[in-house]
Amino acid sequence: MRQLFLFLLLACTLHQGLQAQQTQKPPLHGKKWMAVTGKPLAATAGAMIFQKGGNAVDAACAMLAATCTMWDVLSWGGETQALIYNPKTGKVIAINALGVAPTGATPQFFKSKGYDFPPEFGPLAAVTPGTPGGLCHMLAEYGTLSLKEVLAPAIDMASGYPIEAQTANMIERGKSYIKEWPYSKAVFLTHPGEKREAPEAGELFVQKDLLATLTKMVEAEQEALKKHKSRKEAIMAAYDRFYKGDIAREFVRGCQEQGGLITMEDLARWKPIEEEPLHVNYRGIEVYKLQEWTQGPMLLQSLNILENFDLKAMGYNSTQYIHTLYQTMNLTFADRDFYYGDPYFNKNRAINGLLNKDYAKARAKQIDMTRNDATAGPGDPYPYIGKTNPYLHFLEERKVYMDTTNGRKPGGFVPKHDATTLSVPANPDNLYAAHTADSAYQDRLWRGTTSVEAADKDGWVVSITPSGGWLPACIAGKTGVGMSQRLQSFVLDSAICPFNVIAPGKRPRVTLTPSMALKDGKPFLSFAVQGGDTQDQNLLQFFLNVADFGMTVQQATEAANINTNQLWLSLGGSKISERMPRPGSILLNNNTPEKTRKQLESMGYHLSFGERTSGPINAIYLDRAHGTLWGGSSNHGEDYGIGW
Numbered sequence: 001m002r003q004l005f006l007f008l009l010l011a012c013t014l015h016q017g018l019q020a021q022q023t024q025k026p027p028l029h030g031k032k033w034m035a036v037t038g039k040p041l042a043a044t045a046g047a048m049i050f051q052k053g054g055n056a057v058d059a060a061c062a063m064l065a066a067t068c069t070m071w072d073v074l075s076w077g078g079e080t081q082a083l084i085y086n087p088k089t090g091k092v093i094a095i096n097a098l099g100v101a102p103t104g105a106t107p108q109f110f111k112s113k114g115y116d117f118p119p120e121f122g123p124l125a126a127v128t129p130g131t132p133g134g135l136c137h138m139l140a141e142y143g144t145l146s147l148k149e150v151l152a153p154a155i156d157m158a159s160g161y162p163i164e165a166q167t168a169n170m171i172e173r174g175k176s177y178i179k180e181w182p183y184s185k186a187v188f189l190t191h192p193g194e195k196r197e198a199p200e201a202g203e204l205f206v207q208k209d210l211l212a213t214l215t216k217m218v219e220a221e222q223e224a225l226k227k228h229k230s231r232k233e234a235i236m237a238a239y240d241r242f243y244k245g246d247i248a249r250e251f252v253r254g255c256q257e258q259g260g261l262i263t264m265e266d267l268a269r270w271k272p273i274e275e276e277p278l279h280v281n282y283r284g285i286e287v288y289k290l291q292e293w294t295q296g297p298m299l300l301q302s303l304n305i306l307e308n309f310d311l312k313a314m315g316y317n318s319t320q321y322i323h324t325l326y327q328t329m330n331l332t333f334a335d336r337d338f339y340y341g342d343p344y345f346n347k348n349r350a351i352n353g354l355l356n357k358d359y360a361k362a363r364a365k366q367i368d369m370t371r372n373d374a375t376a377g378p379g380d381p382y383p384y385i386g387k388t389n390p391y392l393h394f395l396e397e398r399k400v401y402m403d404t405t406n407g408r409k410p411g412g413f414v415p416k417h418d419a420t421t422l423s424v425p426a427n428p429d430n431l432y433a434a435h436t437a438d439s440a441y442q443d444r445l446w447r448g449t450t451s452v453e454a455a456d457k458d459g460w461v462v463s464i465t466p467s468g469g470w471l472p473a474c475i476a477g478k479t480g481v482g483m484s485q486r487l488q489s490f491v492l493d494s495a496i497c498p499f500n501v502i503a504p505g506k507r508p509r510v511t512l513t514p515s516m517a518l519k520d521g522k523p524f525l526s527f528a529v530q531g532g533d534t535q536d537q538n539l540l541q542f543f544l545n546v547a548d549f550g551m552t553v554q555q556a557t558e559a560a561n562i563n564t565n566q567l568w569l570s571l572g573g574s575k576i577s578e579r580m581p582r583p584g585s586i587l588l589n590n591n592t593p594e595k596t597r598k599q600l601e602s603m604g605y606h607l608s609f610g611e612r613t614s615g616p617i618n619a620i621y622l623d624r625a626h627g628t629l630w631g632g633s634s635n636h637g638e639d640y641g642i643g644w
Contacts, residue, residue, distance in 0.1 A: 027554035028631030030643025032457045035059050036618040036631050038073075038450030038530065040640040041161065042066035045153035046454060047642045049145065056460035057084060057142040058150055061135050063452045064466055065154035068131060069210065071167050071471055072450045073530065075482035076210065077251075078468020079127070080134035081290055083277060083516045084142055085523050087459025092288045092516055093142075094277040097134025098507045099127030099468070099484055100270055102261040105504055107492040116576045118487040118502065121177055122474050123260030126483035127508065128270045129242075129251070131466055132217070136239040137272045140232040142460070147221045147235050151214055158211035158480070165201035166638060167471070172198035174472030183209075183254055183475040184482070210480025213247055220245070243267045247479060254477020262483075269505070277516075280304055280355060285547055286518040292340040292351045292499075295570070296513040299536040299543075301332040304360030306544070316549050317560060317592075319599040320369070326564050326586060326605075327367040329537060330376040333567035333581075338378040338391075338398070341499025342507040348390050353381025372604040374583035376566070397495040441569075441578070449512065451528035451639075455620045455629055463514035463526040465535070486510060489570050496568070496576075511570045515539050517547075520624075525553070527619035529634075533570050534563050538615035546621070553632030557617040560589035582606075589613045612636045 028034060033056065035046030045066035046059040054062075060082075068076045082095035110118050119125050139150060171178070171188045175197055178184045187207060189197040199205050217238040224234035241247055248267045255262045278296070279288040282303040289296030305328045314321040339350040353359055359381050367373075377399070382389040389395075449467035454460075473482030489510055490502035500509045513535050517525040525546065529538050538561050545556035565585035573579045584606045588597070597607060616637040621630040631641040 021551065021555045021559075023554045023558050024635040025554060025558070025633060027552055028633065028641045028643045030629040030631065031627075032644050033059065034453070034455045034620050034629040034631045034641065034643040035063060036453040036620065036633050036639070036641030037063045038067055038452075038616070038618075038637070038639050039070055039164070040638070041157070042070060042072065042450075043640045043642050046452075047644070048153055049150060050456070050644065052145065052149060054145045054150070055143065055458060056454040056456040056462050057138055058145045059456075060452050060454040060462040060464055061139045061143060062150045062153055063454065064131070064135055064464060065151050066157060067450045067452070067466070068469075069154040069157045069207070070161070070163075071473070071482070073470045074131075074449050074467045075469030075473055076131055076213070077126070077129040077473075077476065077481040077483045078466060078470075079130035079484060079486055079510070079512070080464060080466040081294060081510070081512045081514055082134065082138060082462065082464040083288055083290065083514045083526075084138065085459070085461040085516060085518075085526075086142065090521065092277050092279070092518070094275040094290050095134055095138055096273040096275050096290065096293065096507075097130040097137065098293065098510060099130040099486065100266070100505050100507050101127060101487060101490065101502050102266045103263050103504050104261045105487065105502055107502055110492055110502070115492070115574060117492060117574060117579065118490055119574065120485060120488050120572050121472060122181070123255050123258045123476075123483060125485040125487050126255065126260055126262060126474070127468075127486045128262055128266050129481065129484065130270075130272065131468070132242045133239055133270070134272045136235050137274070140235040141274075146225075146231065147238050148218045151218060155211065155214050155218070158207045158214060160204040160206040162202050163199050163205035164638070168199045168201050168203070170471045172196055177472035181258060181474045183477055184473060187475055187480065188471075207480050209475075209478045213242075213479050213481060216247055217241060243270065251476040251479050251481060254475070254479065255483060257477070258474060260476075260483065278351065278355065282307060283547065284519065285524060287543065288516045288518070289513065291343055292349070293342050293507050293509055294513050295336050295340065295509070295511050295533075295536055296515070297340070297351060297355065298329075298332045298336045299513070299515070299540050301335060301354055301360065302328050302536075302540050303543075304355065304357055305331065305364045308361055308364040311544065311548050316545070317562075317596075319596045322562055322586075322588075322596070322600065323369065323372075323603060324367070325541070325562060326566075327373060327376070328364075329540075329564050330373060330566050331363045331366065331379065333564070334376055334378045335381070337568040338395070338497050339381070339499060340509045341497060342509070345503065345506050346499055348387075350381045353384040353387075356381065356384040359384045370603065372584045374566075374604065391498050394495050394498050440572070441565075449530045451514070451530055451616075451618045453526050453528060453618045453620050453631075453641075455523070455526060455622065459523070461516065461523045461526045461620065461622070463516050463528050465512040465514045465528045465530070467510075467512050467530075488572065509570070511535055513539065515543070517543065522624060523622045525619060525621055527553075527617065529615045529617040531615045533567055534615055537561065537563055538617060542614070542617050542619065553619045553621045553630050557619060557632040557634040558614055560591060561614045563587035563613065587613055
């Protein structure tokens with residue numbers, strides 16, 4: 001009898017193990033609203049707007065403005081990507097507020113300067129600003145408050161806020177770049193000539209020029225209201241002042257003075273776009289992503305492939321599970337790297353074929369369950385939409401290109417380090433800087449931004465992954481606005497990706513990827529993460545943790561993930577050899593069992609390890625059974641949430 005009791009107890013423990021998993025941070029609970037983002041002060045800004053009676057869109061815009069003002073690895077000159085659930089229509093809306101390549105930004109221009117990719121830093125890395133326009137559009141169309149009310153926390157912060165150590169130390173580390181740009185130097189190096197020229201942690205960081213810019217936008221709105229313009233018209237008057245008025249003129253002057261290409265016409269022509277999101281059904285859950293100008297559909301493709309496997313039977317983070325995830329991502333990243341790009345510049349879109357369930361079944365059959373496929377490449381989705389692939393010649397060129405560039409041998413990259421001993425310890429000042437021989441590569445792979453999640457009792461749900469204009473940032477004139485560095489995500493060679501070759505007016509294919517899921521037609525999850533090419537890797541595993549393994553959102557944000565390096569880097573590196581895939585290179589959690597490590601090594605993997613491998617994920621779960629909100633905020637960085 002005692003043996004039977006112990007057996008039943010063990011079975012119950014195993015069944016409930018994941019549900020009982022302890023977390024380092026407590027889950028968040030709310031009845032009326034939830035606000036989660038990358039910094040505590042920014043989450044407080046969202047809470048302030050909720051307390052004023054704003055909805056989730058108002059609060060999300062306030063958090064976005066605050067994070068930009070705090071330089072939370074982004075600024076006001078960057079880009080905004082958002083998904084919004086509108087409870088009035090029952091639909092998910094996609095917001096494309098990504099800037100475009102400026103006049104003169106051509107492959108020939110950058111090749112003439114010796115680049116294999118557009119540069120990482122400085123004015124020549126800039127696309128047109130998208131965040132101010134995206135914020136104004138979201139607020140005007142779906143918010144309830146005025147721009148003055150929503151920008152109030154950010155304006156207060158621009159007048160001086162106690163800067164945190166992470167940002168202050170990033171300024172100090174990047175000061176050699178900052179000193180090259182006079183307007184950046186004036187803003188960031190508050191102690192010029194001293195040993196430490198950046199602000200100290202806790203010091204009041206004042207941004208007079210940015211304060212003036214934000215004040216001008218509010219003034220434009222208030223003047224329009226005095227003329228009896230509608231709320232929407234007044235907000236768009238602030239938009240016009242930024243993109244067509246005196247703010248635009250100073251931005252362009254400061255950009256061009258420092259060698260940039262952006263013109264007044266570039267700013268005036270640009271507009272945010274409201275789109276239909278892409279989505280797939282995974283085991284009864286509808287998962288939504290932005291279109292293929294982001295990497296988001298890679299997660300949707302992965303879910304389609306993984307639906308062909310019994311993941312629960314494999315077991316969370318078992319050798320078989322890790323291998324299946326890695327091989328799936330090999331295939332979907334290969335498709336991302338070749339087929340994704342600005343859909344407005346190409347009529348031969350492949351996305352419907354890439355998201356076809358039969359295409360996913362065919363790709364699933366390609367997976368070798370015994371070892372890593374170092375040669376996994378793009379598939380051919382066009383037959384699944386009744387078309388002939390117009391890019392087959394590029395695929396053939398790409399095979400030769402991959403095998404001959406930089407003296408590579410067929411079969412892929414062989415790591416120069418002892419991959420089985422490489423470790424990736426956390427850096428308290430910059431979670432994306434690995435102190436290893438491969439630190440530059442890891443920084444490019446993980447390059448961060450922030451995320452914004454908000455939900456309210458009326459059913460509005462918002463997921464945003466903004467970015468661009470990160471430190472070290474080149475500020476455009478006396479605007480206080482840091483220019484985006486997103487131009488580097490373009491390619492200059494069609495053999496790498498025919499959809500993502502740079503051209504004036506075109507949007508680069510970005511890593512930024514907010515996420516939303518609906519169940520039974522109602523919001524189920526809103527989730528996002530920072531971290532460059534690892535974003536959809538971590539979000540995929542977060543979603544599976546909740547949907548397949550029954551974790552709470554807080555457990556799922558902290559759970560150990562894997563990362564693959566078998567992909568083309570989207571950020572950083574001026575040479576092709578610095579961005580090429582590293583087949584078999586995998587990041588595992590330090591707690592990975594020795595047996596699993598040995599099994600993966602025998603399957604052709606090159607292992608590295610980290611203490612926290614989930615990425616700074618933020619999420620909200622809509623608890624229909626109880627009519628409440630659950631918030632999850634990763635233990636990985638400074639991300640923070642508040643609920644009520």
